[in-house]
Amino acid sequence: MDYYFHPSPRPSSLELLSDEQLLNIYELAVEAKASPDFIEIITNILSGRKLIPSDHLDT
Numbered sequence: 266m267d268y269y270f271h272p273s274p275r276p277s278s279l280e281l282l283s284d285e286q287l288l289n290i291y292e293l294a295v296e297a298k299a300s301p302d303f304i305e306i307i308t309n310i311l312s313g314r315k316l317i318p319s320d321h322l323d324t
Contacts, residue, residue: 279310287311 311317
């Protein structure tokens with residue numbers, strides 16, 4: 266089944282988290298080998314906040 270994600274104009278729950286909370290979730294997601302899509306969403310938010318370099322987005 267093909268699908269396309271259409272981003273909402275409202276912020277996601279992840280975007281409402283503090284930097285520290287989001288970094289903790291990222292670390293746990295990587296450790297737990299969460300889906301690459303979920304990790305990509307988190308890394309995009311982290312990159313947008315300039316918490317990780319954009320070249321780190323190799324997940």
